[in-house]
Amino acid sequence: MNNIDLKIEEFKKYYFSKLAYYNSGLIFFIKLIEMLPTVEHASGRVKDYDECLSKFERKYLPTIASESNDYQIIDSLSDFIGIRVVCLYLREVNITRRGLRKYFREVAITDKTDQMESTDDKFGYKSLHLDLRLNAKYSKKAEFAPYANIRFELQIRTIIQDAWSVLDHKIKYKKSIPHSLKRRINRLSALFEIADDEFLRINDEIILEEKRISDRIKKGGVIESDEPLDVFRFLFVALKHFPAYNFIEFKVDGFVQEILDVKKGFTESELNDVLETYLHVADGIARKEKKALNPYTKIRYCLFLFDRVLFSPMLSTYQRNSILPLKE
Template sequence: MNNIDLKIEEFKKYYHANLAYYNSALTFLIKRIESLPNVEYVSGRIKDYDECLSKFDRKYLPDITSGKKDYRIFDSLSDFIGIRVVCLYLRDVNIIRKGLSKYFKEVAITDKTVQIESTDDKFGYKSLHLDLSLNDKYSKKTQFAPYANIRFELQIRTVIQDAWSVLDHKIKYKKSIPQSLKRRINRLSALFEIADDEFLRIDDEIALEEKKISDRIKEGGAIENDKPLDVFRFLFVALKYFPEHNFIEFKVDGFVQEILDIKKEFTESELNDVLETFLHRAEEIAENEKKALNPYTKIRYCLYLFDRILFSSMLSTYQKKSTLPTK
């Protein structure tokens, strides 16, 4: 048996003997990473045995001389444990990278974003690849000690980058395709990149609109006439009457859309007038029914009392009966 065959046999025994340990390490590492801010989701894997050998044969074996006997196949596999972190926005990549320093130290870095942006003829997905291991502080802690010598590869991607990587995987071994197809792939890749930038800009603008609401409330801003209702203007009015309620984004969005589906031109000032005029009646109904009504239900009552025909769909038949005068 020649030297390489001995090394393969050695690696085979090592792989199967330690697989359970590395799966345990993977679970441990994912739990640490999931706790970091701005992480949307985390996934990981242990590289398949055949995949390990294939990568070693392709990438590392040519650099190892036939006479060299003091190497291990496993030592060449920095991505034996691979973890992928997905975040929403480009800004989150660096936030997560900084957060990782709580537990880990960087052994090596591959920034595919820099690689791709430095060329004009290369296509592929952007992401940040880090080779990590536990930092000195945590490697000494009892519960961390079993994994003190673990080195793993971690990729940080946005949701958009992750989506592109799925497509990129289909074409990554087809670099000799016709130039016309390469051009089309580059155009598609550019669209993904634009989408990443636009989602970030939109998120920034949403944060700015939310700050405007907060500032208007703090400064006692006046209700603005004839301004079409949207999520932000709804919140400005609603928080005036329900300052303690935590309005959840997706619920607000759905509720505002329901109002606009009924009356497209509904305005901020109209909503304020409706609540100012009829909220006391909604409170009386809650008291008569001996029920604690949430703000959305109270606003539904107010809208219905404002125009029983137009906003008829806002209440159930039973709720409509409760608005009738009691004898």
């Protein structure tokens, strides 16, 4: 048995004797990483034995002299443990990287975004690859110490980059293909990149609109006549009447759409007038039934009182009947 065969046999014994340990480390690191606020989700794996051997033989073995004995196969596998982190937006990639420094130190860095953007003839998925170890501070802590010597590869991507990577790996031939096919793949890759940028811009504009709502309320902004209702104008009116309530985004979106499905072109000023005119009736219903009604239910009552025919579908039969004994 030559030196290389001996090294492979040593690695095989090492791999299967340490597999449970590395899986435990993988789970520990994922839980730690998922605590970062910008991490949407994290997943990982310990590299399969056959994949480890294949990578070593393909990438590293040709550079090792057959008589050499001064190496371990495991040392060549920086991605023996691989973790993928997915963020929502582009800016969160670097924010996540900075957050990771609380627990880890960077051993090596590969920025595939820079690689892609520095050429005009390559295509594929972008991501930031970091080789990490626990930093000195956390390596000394009792619960961290067992994993202090583990090095692992971490990929940070946006959701869009992650989606493209999945599709990218499904394309069988990418290097030596006809120009027309390569151009189509490049165009597709560009669309994903544009989508990533647009999601970030849309998010920034939503944050800006939310700030405008807050500023309008703080400054006592007036109701704007004839402005069509949208989620931001709904929130401006609703927060004036229910300032302590936490309006959750997706519920607001669905509720506003429900109103607009009933009456297209319903305005900010109409909603405000409805609440100012009929909110006391909804409060009376709550007192009569001796239970709290959330703002959405109160607004439904007010809209029904505004137009009993048009907004009738927004209340149940029981709710409609509960109004009848009350005076408006």
